Amino acid sequence: QLPNHNPHQYMTPEDEWDRDLLLDPAWEKQQRKTFTAWCNSHLRKAGTQIENIEDDFRNGLKLMLLLEVISGERLPKPDKGKMRFHKIANVNKALDFICSKGVKLVSIGAEEIVDGNTKMTLGMIWTIILRFAIQDISVEETSAKEGLLLWCQRKTAPYRNVNVQNFHISWKDGLALCALIHRHRPDLIDYSKLKKDDPIGNLNTAFEVAEKYLDIPKMLDAEDIVNTPKPDEKAIMTYVSCFYHAFAGAEQAETAANRICKVLAVNQENEKLMEEYEKLASELLEWIRKTIPWLENRTAEHHMRAMQQKLEDFRDYRRVHKPPRVQEKCQLEINFNTLQTKLRLSNRPAFMPSEGKMVSDIANAWKGLEQVEKGYEEWLLTEIRRLERLDHLAEKFKQKCSLHQSWTSGKEELLSMKDYESASLMEIRALMRKHEAFESDLAAHQDRVEQIAAIAQELNELDYHDASSVNTRCQGICDQWDNLGTLTQKRRDSLERVEKLWETIDQLYLEFAKRAAPFNNWMDGAMEDLQDMFIVHSTEEIHSLITAHDQFKATLPEADKERMATMGIQSEIVKIAQTYGIKLSGVNPYTNLSPQDITNKWETVKHLVPLRDQMLQEEVARQQANERLRRQFAAQANIIGPWIQTKMEEIGHVSVDIAGSLEEQMNSLKQYEQNIINYKCNIDKLEGDHQLSQESLIFDNKHTNYTMEHIRVGWEQLLTTIARTINEVENQILTRDAKGISQEQLNEFRASFNHFDRKRNGMMDPDDFRACLISMGYDLGEVEFARIMTLVDSNNTGVVTFQAFIDFMTRETAETDTADQVMASFKILASDKSYITVDELRRELPPEQAEYCISRMTRYIGADGPAGALDYISFSSALYGESDL
Secondary structure, three states: OOOOOOOOOOOOOOOOOOOOOOOOHHHHHHHHHHHHHHHHHHHHHHOOOOOOOOOOOOOOHHHHHHHHHHHOOOOOOOOOOOOHHHHHHHHHHHHHHHHHOOOOOOOOOHHHHHOOOHHHHHHHHHHHHHHHHHOOOOOOOOOHHHHHHHHHHHHHOOOOOOOOOOOOHHHOOOHHHHHHHHHHOOOOOOHHHOOOOOHHHHHHHHHHHHHHHOOOOOOOOHHHHHHOOOOOHHHHHHHHHHHHHHHHHHHHHHHHHHHHHHHHHHHHHHHHHHHHHHHHHHHHHHHHHHHHHHHHOOOOOOOHHHHHHHHHHHHHHHHHHHHHHHHHHHHHHHHHHHHHHHHHHOOOOOOOOOOOOOHHHHHHHHHHHHHHHHHHHHHHHHHHHHHHHHHHHHHHHHHHHHHHHHHHOOHHHHHHOOHHHHOOHHHHHHHHHHHHHHHHHHHHOHHHHHHHHHHHHHHHHOOOOOHHHHHHHHHHHHHHHHHHHHHHHHHHHHHHHHHOOOOOOOHHHHHHHHHHHHHHHHHHHHHHHHOOOOOOOOHHHHHHHHHHHHHHHHOHHHHHHHHHHHHHHHHHHHHHHHHHOOOOOOOOOOOOOOHHHHHHHHHHHHHHHHHHHHHHHHHHHHHHHHHHHHHHHHHHHHHHHHHHHHHHHHHHHHHHOOOOOHHHHHHHHHHHHHHHHHOHHHHHHHHHHHHHHHHOOOOOOOOOOOOHHHHHHHHHHHHHHHHHHHHHHHHHHHHHHHHOOOHHHHHHHHHHHHHHOOOOOOEEOHHHHHHHHHHOOOOOOHHHHHHHHHHHOOOOOOOEEHHHHHHHHHHOOOOOOOHHHHHHHHHHHOOOOOOEOHHHHHHHOOHHHHHHHHHHOEEOOOOOOOOOOEEHHHHHHHHOOOOOO
16 A cells, blocks of 8 residues: 655656647657556556557556556456547546545646547656656655655765766766666676776666566667767656666665574574583583482491592592582573573573573582582591591500410410429419419409400491401400409419418518519500500690600609519529528529519610600601691681682672773773682692691691681682672673663662662662662552562562663663564565565575574465465564464
8 A cells, every 4th residue: 555645745847747848859759668668567467568658548448457556456447338438437547546646637638648649648657657656765855856866876876987966868878777786786797897988888788687687677778868968857767766666675675684684693692502501501410410429428448548549539529520510500600691681682581491400400409519528528537537546446456465365375274284282382382372473463464354355345336347356356365364264263272272281481482473573564564555556636645645654754763673672582582592502493483483584674664765755756746747737727728718708808899889880890800800810829739738737637727717628618609709790790781782771871770779789798688679669760569569570580589689670770771673573574575475485585594594494484374375385473473482483
């Protein structure tokens, strides 16, 4: 439907047909040829044509048909009679239709057309051309003629030897027409080879190319134009207007294609980001899924080396395997936020990841990983301490068992002997005293047996891997000890029965035996203590052992006196024997201990004392070294911990500072990020000191409240926070630029947000957000506020972030592509059809975008579409989330 126009909008005095002037013969010839070709270019669509312009319109039938074709409207039904009044009636119907379109016909009547008046017929056709082919050409609010001229001037401006100033002599050399064709279709004409002094060749080239490739019939004659001083303006305008319509449609299609390509490019990029998010999320969740069972495995090893290897594997996990995953998790959140921002800015629906792959799902999985991880490290250290204690106890158990079994060797056989039955009086008394000495010895060894049983009990409680053999050996020792007690009592009973028969006893032998036995036990105990294994974890503990050792050394003079007294008894025995001529057998009947045994053991004790001193001093040195490691670690940790906290606070200040632009914030945050990255060497050095501490079995440090775990968690939070903050500013820049808001507007939004951010944590509670909106002039009811909250907090987190606030403040005024705009663009490519074909898509769009549309468009189901036609309307709706692609 053509719009109504002011009849004087497009007609100028020179355009009106001057009835009083004779038409120039040359101009009449040009007009006849041009107007005839122009009419036929439209009549052929109805399957007919004219031969003689003044004769073939006389009955009004083809004139009415021509108007119907070029206007797309139906005229009243023509009269079928052949009488003159029938013809006049039909011509009047045509003229009335022309007048209904706002055209003022100057002195043109139906009778003159029926009579074949050439001048009036040409005038009428020019009026039709002016109204339907030229009137709608308007560039920069100019008249139709001026608009067409301005269009020609702009299109031919870059070409040499072309200077379009009018619609007559500016076109005589043919270069202007060739330039118009070359500007739009450079593949059809090689402009560089055209010559200004070959006007007929240039004109014929333009006519032939236009007819063959642009469907513009030949309306002019080259020789007539060249040989006419001033070619007819109406003929030239008619022909040139055909080029405008031919190329204007192409430009419109190109504009539509560009819009579609832009929209498709956004969708393709978003789909790529979605695929990358899904892939990265799947890989990270799979890694967490595989890692958690390893950290949950609490199968203890039997040997220290195996457990220490597990600890080393855990350190590799923390230092080597986990940090890249921390970065992946942070990058995943950044990619998700960036994608959602791009989708909002391009008026697309929000991205919903696959089930189980939401950012919250990944965060929950990560939280579970870290909980298991913390428990695993605590378990490793506890197990290592347990194995250390077990190894110490097992070695101590073996040592005490060996000493005890060495002492008990042969004791059962001795107690079972019945030597007293044939012994002499002296021998009987000797046997009795010897047995008393044994009982004293036996009682002294009771403590060791109890220690052996206590160690075995502790090994069982600590789940020692070889507890069965420990229990077997302990049970054997206890059973043997019970048997020794029984045998001892039986032998005492037997000796006491015969003791009454014997009266004489050698007091000196007896005294020697009584004093030598406990002294010997004391020396055995001293040697055992001097060789006793120990394990300490601090300088205080080792100093406690040194103090005990010093106390022991202080008792040595008193012990030496006891040794001298005991050895004095033996000297007295020898003296008495010599005095009274007693022949000694050389063996004390009451003890197996000889003076030489006492001397040898005493020398052994004196030899072990300095060895014990050396061992304790070496342990002091080791504990001092451990203390240095503690202080070295604490000195660094006490600097790094507060540094991380300070950086976290500084990043928070930068993110809420409203004084600078987003770019200045970005530069500041980038500088912070670089400083943080440069600080990583300090973390690595602390990790090295932490490893040295663990290898030295140091598990506590009173000089600092920071553990390596605290530092690791703080460092990872710092890296994540700076990356998130930079991403938030990037998204704000993206939002600002895409929405076209100024820095001043953004600063105002930021100032409002910061004012109502009561907790200074970059988020507003719903009540604060409502107060912020009211302060900015929003009239909020409960329903409207609930709707706004679904926009700014779609995940129901209970808070409004700055990014969500900015998106809301800019969403209402943003100019974005819409589904209707894309539909209108496709409609242009489809030549106003409600469907589009595969060939049209491939002809109008670049290959990649064309195939993208073909693969996603559904089949057109209307009856008016050919086989294979595609539905671009549902496709356009799906692009903006109104349905599914």
